[in-house]
Amino acid sequence: MKLVIAYIRPERLNVVKQELYKRHIFNISVTNALGSGRQRGFVESYRGVEIEVNLLKKVRLEIAVNDEFLAPTIEGIKAGAKTGQIGDGVIFVVNLEECIRIRTDETGSVAIG
Amino acid sequence: MKLVIAYIRPERLNVVKQELYKRHIFNISVTNALGSGRQRGFVESYRGVEIEVNLLKKVRLEIAVNDEFLAPTIEGIKAGAKTGQIGDGVIFVVNLEECIRIRTDETGSVAIG
Amino acid sequence: MKLVIAYIRPERLNVVKQELYKRHIFNISVTNALGSGRQRGFVESYRGVEIEVNLLKKVRLEIAVNDEFLAPTIEGIKAGAKTGQIGDGVIFVVNLEECIRIRTDETGSVAIG
Amino acid sequence: MRFLRLRWLPVLFVPGILLISSHALAADLTLDEVVRGLDTLWVLIAAFLVFFMQAGFGMVEAGFIRAKNTVNILMKNFIDYGVASIMFFIMGYAFMFGNGSGFIGTEGFGLSNAPNPSGVSLYAFFLFQAAFCGAAATIVAGAMSERMKFRSYLMYTVFISAVVYPIVGHWVWSGAGWLSSMGFADFAGSTVVHATGGFAALAGVLFLGPRIGKFGPDGSPRAVPGHSLPLAALGVFILWFGWFGFNPGSALAVSNGEKIALIATNTNLAAAAGAISAMITVWIKYGKPDLSMTMNGALAGLVAITAPCAFVMPGEAIVIGLIAGIIVVYGVLFLDYVRIDDPVGAIPVHGFNGVWGTLAVGLFGHRSLGLAHEGLFHGGGLTQLGIQALGVAACTLFVFVSMSAVFYFIHSTFGLRVSRDEELRGLDIDEHGMEAYSGFQVFTTQ
Amino acid sequence: MRFLRLRWLPVLFVPGILLISSHALAADLTLDEVVRGLDTLWVLIAAFLVFFMQAGFGMVEAGFIRAKNTVNILMKNFIDYGVASIMFFIMGYAFMFGNGSGFIGTEGFGLSNAPNPSGVSLYAFFLFQAAFCGAAATIVAGAMSERMKFRSYLMYTVFISAVVYPIVGHWVWSGAGWLSSMGFADFAGSTVVHATGGFAALAGVLFLGPRIGKFGPDGSPRAVPGHSLPLAALGVFILWFGWFGFNPGSALAVSNGEKIALIATNTNLAAAAGAISAMITVWIKYGKPDLSMTMNGALAGLVAITAPCAFVMPGEAIVIGLIAGIIVVYGVLFLDYVRIDDPVGAIPVHGFNGVWGTLAVGLFGHRSLGLAHEGLFHGGGLTQLGIQALGVAACTLFVFVSMSAVFYFIHSTFGLRVSRDEELRGLDIDEHGMEAYSGFQVFTTQ
């Protein structure tokens, strides 16, 4: 089992979700995040003082998947999130040792989704 | 050492905290999250247009524990979070390679809590 | 590759970022979090009723790094976040199996930053 | 449909004669008519200010509760004013000001052949009174917030604005009520509006019970902080502003201006004193100046000065306000102590201080300012104080009993309270299907 | 620079004579002057209230859109009122009230030698009218929000406040317009202000197109929830409050108070009825009482009563409001159905109900209240209704066509719409370089 963590543009979330649905991945968790990466921030100016905003709004996805779903998950995220412009984001994969579904007490692969 | 990640219903947070306290787990970190899982969303309607809200409000816990505390942690979360109804959430366990307490420079087991 | 997760005081974020920049770590992701650790909360009182606030505001960093950058990253976070007073926070290190940059399709080490 | 006999025709759409007609206007008016016009204008402006208090109530109540129930409280706020406006038009005014017995009026339904006890236009008087009725109704929303069904709230609103409030009003303000015949004085409604609202709220929360999580398993009270103190602060400012219509407007005439100026000054000083004394009280007791209590203190001062505003001098208004600020702090503590859950403090602010303000008339009032008897502190003995005590006791008792009946009825038919799940998730989603702050990350863990 | 002949000198800075001069003052005034003073004061207060509606519009519009475009809408709100004030001073007033043809005035630029059709001070009349002009301009901001360039909005504002609105106003309110000559009656501006704003908005959104994501690929409408219903609720209360200046203020005189009191009462009852009927309609159709629709219902009632407020009785005002509340709900649904995207409901509220209110004059109006002909329901036949229909048709057509030309011009020169990227990221950052809620975590995924 893997835990897939992805940072994407907020406005791509709906498309990413649709791409994941197509690939039968329904369970995801989403958090608001700020990110700094290769993308330069934009310059705001407030009352005559410039601010370089270098923490940009991103959305963080966390998806636990069984190994056979890892590839489609990555694919789905890429399909939905890519615009080709700086700031598209990254996907991290971490090994997931155990997964427990609280309601059912299921554990392991079967608990994931 | 393990990193326990759990998604629970927001309104169960206090109970979960109490259950963890009972088991001498005091250190936890909490973030707001949205989740989509087996639970169907509810239908809001705004100005005559229906919206299916399929990202529901969840709370994400992150708890670093020494191996001997893994079982009680999972138990505590389950005890506090379970309602038996769809949407209770999941617990993920990831291997934690290192833990460093910033204030004390402690590392490893002793740094966890 | 490692995934470094750190909880720090919100007001230290800017300093931590500068310390990381000095060490050529530019890519980070940040989320708001609440944490309970060794630090006791403070007591608010609202309309004559005391509340012990034991979930304090923290900021969560997530930084994917190549192995050779792990030490400087930890160092940078410590340098920026340490005040010596209770509540400075913790750093967790998790093994990162894969990293994919969405825009470029790069994977592995080269994708990290 | 009756016709109004208007002295002049609307000029805007009558081309040609426009310039002439409007200039000719002035000359046509007698001094008497001008005075009536001026008084009507003043009562209307006061009515607008009292209407605007509705926004103040809405913001205070919304700010003092959790984000997840905000849509619900705002909805209650709009609709109780809407229902009160219409019901007071259809029957409330008739019950309140219609000729009838000393207990209730029975004439003037739909304002047709409605008696007009004021010296101003009937419509202005009606609008002013309708806005008062709306205020009485909305006070309850805050106390019962975060757990009461919207549907049941609607029903409650009809009862209070159509029947209960008008009856109390009849007793005191109709000129024919049994209380006013005794010399009971409540200039602008500490009893009629505020104690009525406050004690109706008390009846309501007793039926409703406290919010989940307000009291610990051991019964110790827990804080449930409001989600937006800026909103609440704005609400308090708006209420304070609106009170300048509420109290001085109750004079129903401008005259040479002395009386309304005195009333306005008293109103302001009592509010200021209430804020300061509540701040000091809570600061001494808890070590920190608590904004939410300070704001309640200002409102407490306003409620307390409402009955005596025309009968006391500014220095006395300050004293009345100071005491009000202390009452509200201990009132909140008392409710916590007896495990009554009033999220916004409506009962201490409007109920307890409504009583205090009414009694203050009997303590500080001056005969020279129009009171039947000199107040206790001016050597008038206990006469006026006794009448005041009797009056406020009668009114609050009547309200408490009749509203208990109403809430009992609703409770046993439609139910007063939402389900546990709905309460935890928030009333906005289940009752109205929408969130107050879409897109914002709001912790709903409490 | 002309000199005003003032009867008294400012006294504050003239030491010594202060006490004497100000006391002597009163004696110097004739009853006629006092009446003029009173009427001027009333028109000024009404103007202040109408100005304050600008805050109401700002809060409603901001509350009903997403957080990421909030700075932009507030900016539009400030600047359209600013531009309208200045442009109406320079030329709008002259086009509207200057002598000229039945189509447009051509005298009184910069208020110099400006005719004054009212019985009050020219400046008071101007300020009142300028605030109306600002209201008409700002209605459009909401409908075109979340996607229109700020620069282009500025340009639009100049056109509507300097030319288009004044022309419509001239037709109806100058006393010399061709519509008023026919007996067309729009007491406070259902047509002149609201339908003008609403149909200008319609022209605008047709050029602009819907927001990205408002309609699915299959054309089905999607909800884009507003980011702060408390802000919107406050806005509605402020608008309702301001309307007490808008409608009764349009009487332009206090007289003996009867007329303004009737108007104020009608205004309040129609708003209350609109809120209630919109709530019921949406409740029946969707199973839940929707706050945003209820608030639109109140506004709909206010818009609808604006034209007939002086010509109908309270019971009729309630009926007009009830129908307005239904119209607004179906209006919103209709726009969704034809895929017109109006984020705040400006077109149903101001456009459709502006028309309804204007027609209602012909249905419910009373000759005894100053109308040229008895309304249809009082046996006056179709005469007044026909005139009303003609008038509102002419005005909305004129506005729609001329504003289409304006928007077409802007569209083909500077462009109306921001880029796709800017729209997705929010106009605040790209157009103004700042965020409305710095520090708050706001989901910008939609």
Place this chain on the structure above:
Amino acid sequence: MRFLRLRWLPVLFVPGILLISSHALAADLTLDEVVRGLDTLWVLIAAFLVFFMQAGFGMVEAGFIRAKNTVNILMKNFIDYGVASIMFFIMGYAFMFGNGSGFIGTEGFGLSNAPNPSGVSLYAFFLFQAAFCGAAATIVAGAMSERMKFRSYLMYTVFISAVVYPIVGHWVWSGAGWLSSMGFADFAGSTVVHATGGFAALAGVLFLGPRIGKFGPDGSPRAVPGHSLPLAALGVFILWFGWFGFNPGSALAVSNGEKIALIATNTNLAAAAGAISAMITVWIKYGKPDLSMTMNGALAGLVAITAPCAFVMPGEAIVIGLIAGIIVVYGVLFLDYVRIDDPVGAIPVHGFNGVWGTLAVGLFGHRSLGLAHEGLFHGGGLTQLGIQALGVAACTLFVFVSMSAVFYFIHSTFGLRVSRDEELRGLDIDEHGMEAYSGFQVFTTQ
């Protein structure tokens, strides 16, 4: 306790005679009394509007600072008005309007035997003046926000409202002050209220120092964005609305309405012009129309027109406003340049434009409108301008010096500034033990 001789008894609680007495009322009043009543009513309404500005100040200040200090600023807002109301009653009024020397009044403490230089009820005049005093006090809160101890703020409030403001007021408005004897003209308080507030703020921030993080290690200014621009926008609208009481109300009489109408129109046009010119200035300099500056521009225009509002014509008001908008932008930049940290722009808005407005009287003022000498641009030479310059210099110097002494005293006894830790965590938690937005996720990293 003095007795007021009232012409009529409160009628509400006197049954039976109600109808008769209130109808008889009108006939009893002479034209003189009606005029006095009307003027009193107007001054009261103006006072209510000026009071409401307190809400405006609160919202502007809260919106322009970070969320973590919001409770603190709101608390200061409530309490400074409360303290100012009470202190001005006890002694401020006596110092300001009491007979005494040209420097200070010494009669009328607690309003007993207080002289009344106006033609309206003493209480109305007092309330209006007390609200002004509160405004002067609250201006400082914004500039010193996010780092000043609440306790020390309380102390400051007592000084400014009881002593410093009344002294300046005595010089200019008492009719016996040395400045008014020279012909110094400040119609509604550009100097007395705004420059006083602004220069007191300047003294304060010099003692207090900038917020942590406002200036980089190299001294370059950094932006600290306000947490809620909608709140700030609402605040500006409320202030603008309140200014319609502030300026026209300062006429203290309605008369035939001409003067107050002119003042209201000037006020509105200057505000509009200030908003537009600030927007344009900042747009040209930084490429984007900045909402926060535009709002400061509107306020700047309002402050600048406050002194000359009665002495200039509308076209001139526009020019005064345009210049004000430019001044505020460069004023903000100048403060950044000299490393003075004023989070909300109180010093440029109230201080610098208070000076500008006072001088503008000497440039644009008309003798025909009641000024002692023709302004420079109307051929009056430098006389009036010189007097104006002297007056504003004297007042600001006095304020700056005396308030420096006050702040120095507080600084060396209780301390002005919270600890570094408190400042970082936010004043709300440490000073008041509560958060403004409980449940919301707010980034407190800056």
